[in-house]
Amino acid sequence: MRKLNSRGYVALGIIVLIIIYFGGVIHYHSHFLPHTEILGTKIAGKSVDQADKILIHHLKTNQMTLVENGKIVAKDSQQTIGIRKDFKQPLKELARKQHAWDWPIKVLTNNAQTIPNSRALLNQKTLEQYSRQTADKLNQKRQPSKDAYLTYRNGKLITHKQHQGNQISATRLAKAISTSVDHNQNTVKLNATYIKPLLTTNMAKFKQAKSKMTKMGNVSGAIKIYDHKSLKVNRQRVQSWIKENNGDVQLDTSKIETFLDQVNHQYATYGKDHKFKSTKEGTVDVKGGIYGWSVDKKQELTMLSQNINDGKNFHRWVATTGRGYHRNGTDIGSTYVEVDIKNQHEYFYKKGKLVMDSDVVTGNPTKHKSTPTGVDYIWSKQRNATLHGANYSQPVKYWMPANDTGVGLHDSPWQPRYGGDWYLSHGSHGCVNNPPAFVAKLYKAVSVGTPVVIFNK
Incomplete structure (x- = not known):
């Protein structure tokens, strides 16, 4: 028998490698590639049926861990968070999309497989319920986020910056769990699920609100009651009527109406006693009657609102309704x-x-x-x-x-x-x-x- 020379050994080695390679290709046509994991469970080299049994077995014991600032906050079984009990469909899809010809590369590179349709693993209703209950439980002693807002104080517009709290959004938690499943992970970082402030100082909406409040807060004016009496409306009074909520700047009409009620009570004559100089009985107090004027609150509210929203100062006569208003201040008059x-x-x-x-x-x-x-x-x-x-x-x-x-x-x-x-x-x-x-x-x-x-x- 002739001994193999060096070339023969090389040829033999190549043949062996080819046999091993094609044997691997055949094997991985029906089994998962090396380093394949789903939700932390190794299923490399397993068939779909074998992997399904392994995953079902590990379903109740494998856990999803919620971590915050490096500390474990909660652990719950994968079944609790909404992982389905039937894995065959996503496993079949994963098997169809893997390339058996690449098995040597998978062995050498240690790249984990990904799930083509990981949402098939999750029962969305169960996941949403779990996320909502978990968020409600954890949020009981947590601080809510606060939006940036604007107020007037002593004639100056004050900017109150937003505050990031640590309350958890159930929607963001559900999304974070889905993302972890997408990447075959079993850990969720709660910091990424915090409820964010809806309005911050660097948002365009906030800047527009600040500009509008500045314009409105610079308005002042006067309402002329009689020839000899004008009621000044200074900036601080106007500023007390302005309110901002989530970037929406509006006038507090109830405060303006209260102001108009005060003006009406002080100056209007309707429903009040009238001093009258009679022909025979001298000056008498006459009570009641339908004669008299009142501040037209609806018209005044409309005009004041327009002046302030437009950022325009005003100086005009009071709007009235009823009978008996005289700009010279007389009541009944001379006729x-x-x-x-x-x-x-x-x-x-x-x-x-x-x-x-x-x-x-x-x-x-x-x-x-x-x-x-x-x-x-x-x-x-x-x-x-x-x-x-x-x-x-x-x-x-x-x-x-x-x-x-x-x-x-x-x-x-x-x-x-x-x-x-x-x-x-x-x-x-x-x-x-x-x-x-x-x-x-x-x-x-x-x-x-x-x-x-x-x-x-």
């Missing part, structure tokens, strides 16, 4: 109808001068139908109207309603006399009965809106 119940007399003054007057008959107090006192105004003028009340219907030629209860001035041809104490026994249902000839002239002389002052001293 009015005066009804003196005590003296049963009526007067009409125009621009401070007495134009006409007459005895009248007011409501019958003995039948609890006294004419209601107050400062009212003629809000309509009607010819040939019919007045209706309880058990009566009375046509009149001249009708001038003056309040909101149906009381007004009208002719009364059925009255045989006026003035004196006639009203105590023959008074009206509440209206002011005028002599027909007198009221015909009065009807022509007065206009809608003329104040009617009814008092009984």
Whole structure:
């Protein structure tokens, strides 16, 4: 038998290597390549069925570890976090995508296999439930993150920087676990799952909010109440109305409304007592009535909001509603109808001068139908109207309603006399009965809106 020379040994070695290589190719066509792991479990060299059994066996014992700042916070079984009990489908997919021809490279490089579709390993409902419960449990004693925000203090706009807390986001935790599964890892770093501040000082939204608040906070102005009275609205008052929430800058309309209510309470005349200089009884206090003005809160709120949002200073007259507003500060004015119940007399003054007057008959107090006192105004003028009340219907030629209860001035041809104490026994249902000839002239002389002052001293 001839001995092999060196060339023969080389050839033999090559043949052996070829046999080993192709043997490996055949083997790894049905088995997993070297260094293949799933979720920390080694399945290299195993068939799909063998790997499935191994993974199922390790499912209850293998754990997912939650780590924070190098310390273990929690450990839970892979089954608890939502790993499925059936691994065959992802294993088959992994086996299909591996290249058996590369098995020597896998042996030498020690590169771990990856799972082509790792989400197939996770039951998303179970994972979300686990993440939510875990986050709720761990967050009980943790600090929440705080957004950056802006406030005005002593006339200056203050920037409050964001604060990173350590509360865990259930959504981010679920995503981190999925990522660990994607990379065949069994450790999750909780620091990456913290709930982040929604607004930080370097965000464009925050910078825009700061610019807007600066513009709005520089607004000031004055609301003119009367010729001699202006109400200043300084910057600090305006700044107290501005609020910022998550980068959204708005006006606190409730605070502006409170301010307008205060202005109304101080200056408006509606619903307040009126000082009136009567013809015979001197100065009297007249309570009630529908005459008077109020601050038009809706219109004022709209105008103030527009001024401030536009960053524009303002100086204008107050917006009012109702009757009786005079820029010179007078209340009833110098043109009015005066009804003196005590003296049963009526007067009409125009621009401070007495134009006409007459005895009248007011409501019958003995039948609890006294004419209601107050400062009212003629809000309509009607010819040939019919007045209706309880058990009566009375046509009149001249009708001038003056309040909101149906009381007004009208002719009364059925009255045989006026003035004196006639009203105590023959008074009206509440209206002011005028002599027909007198009221015909009065009807022509007065206009809608003329104040009617009814008092009984």
